[in-house]
Amino acid sequence: MASFSVLFDRLRWEEKEILNSLQKIGQKAELVDVKSISFSLDCREDCALSDNVFVRCLSHYRSWLSAEILRAKGKYVINRPEVISVCMNKLLTTIALVKEGVPTPKTYVSFSTDSAEEIKEKVGLPLVIKPLVGSWGRLISLARDNSSFKSIIELREAINDPLEHIYYFQEFVRRPPRDIRAIVAGEEIVACVYRYSPPGEWKTNVARGGFSVQFKPSEALQELIHRSADAVGGGLLGVDMMESERGYLVHELNSNVEFRGAQSAVNFSIADKIASYLVREARK
Amino acid sequence: MEARCSYCDCIIQVPSDAVEGELVKCMDCGTLYEVRICNGGSVTLTEAEEVEEDWGE
Structure with missing residues (x-):
């Protein structure tokens, strides 16, 4: 025991x-x-x-x-x-994924409003602007035009937190109205679900009213999930992916994964599988 | 078990199986509290933290 x-x-x-x-x-x-x-x-x-x-x-x-x-x-x-320190920071997560050749949305970072503007001019809009640290879709903004881009940057500048003044941009990926959440415990993919956006919302976070549907991942997707988890150091993780014209893109890893949404889509206990993993890993 | 809301003084019902850290809400004013279980089993409530920027999965 x-x-x-x-x-x-x-x-x-x-x-x-x-x-x-x-x-x-x-x-x-x-x-x-x-x-x-x-x-x-x-x-x-x-x-x-x-x-x-x-x-x-x-x-x-x-x-x-x-x-x-x-x-x-x-x-x-x-x-x-x-693993926590990498997963909690979207910039470090992207570096880890890119280093291991895991496909991820095109990402750009700037450390000033001027260079943020340069990214916009070079890459074009729309762009998704994300906080480096945070979750549940909070403070994630979609800049569709110059006016919204300017407003978002001004709002971020007004926040008294130096991390908010580092601008992390991602391409706006054209995807179906869903993304994919895999829950990984070591070598085991515990559950894999599609997460659908609630009406009127482009984000799929369950915290924002999205809902989940289980599916069986293909072998190629399973391999991608394992590679993504390994890229940040492995453990008990949530791997979030999108379907795009370029294939699957991994956009986030969660080291403190929530699974209430996924649990509603499966007929076994995710917590039981996590407990079994903890016991396998534990120091006896 | 019962406790009182420190803002509106309304009585808050705490489930008998509540565990340390569990959240309960004042149904009158909406204030969120965490349950604290003292030695001897009595219950006190402390106001729950606001969501911070670094909270998440």
Whole structure:
């Protein structure tokens, strides 16, 4: 039997399901609110958490840095901090994908409003503008014309956060009104679903009212999913893809994957499969 | 279990199987709280954090 602490900052349905699944197969498991604990960084023996820590904080920075601390204290941490730090940052994710030859939307980055303007002149509109850190489609904007481009840049400049002043642009991919979410646990593709946009919305995030339909990925798609997960270091991941004229494009990897939408589309428990993966990976 | 909303003083029903960190909402004013379970099993509520820029999957 292994022991697990599931570390959270806002308790979601997913964490409770995973806890139940771990306990159902006889594992010792607890939920721990990261906000209720603190750490000393100068010794290894003062951490009351279990040997295995499944990091599931909604805050990417809390996830990444708590994973760093806990591993330094000798805990076995899932996902690894390197994986979290890459997945939480869209720019680093794109670099990792491109490095491994994974097809991804054409991406451009600038560090000033002037060079952002140059990208627009060179590449043309429409362009999707995304925050480097964030999720659920928040602050993702579509600049269709010069006026909306200018407004989006001005709004971003007004945000008092240096990361928002780094402009990450992607081509607007002409795709069906759906994208693909694969949930990967190590070597296993746990579930693969189409996510459809809700009416009147171009984003497919389930958090925005999208819905999911299960499908069986082709061998080529399975290979792409595994290559994408490996590109960021592997682990328990959500791999988001789009269908385009150039074939599948991988646009995001999630190290803190939510699966309530995917669960509604499948007739098995995703949490049970995640629990089995955690047990396989765990330090016994 | 019951607790009171610190804003509108309305009584908030906390499910008996609530766990540490679970969210409950004041049905009168909409304030979101996290459940805190004290030694001895009594329950207190702390106001939940606002969504931050770095929150997500």
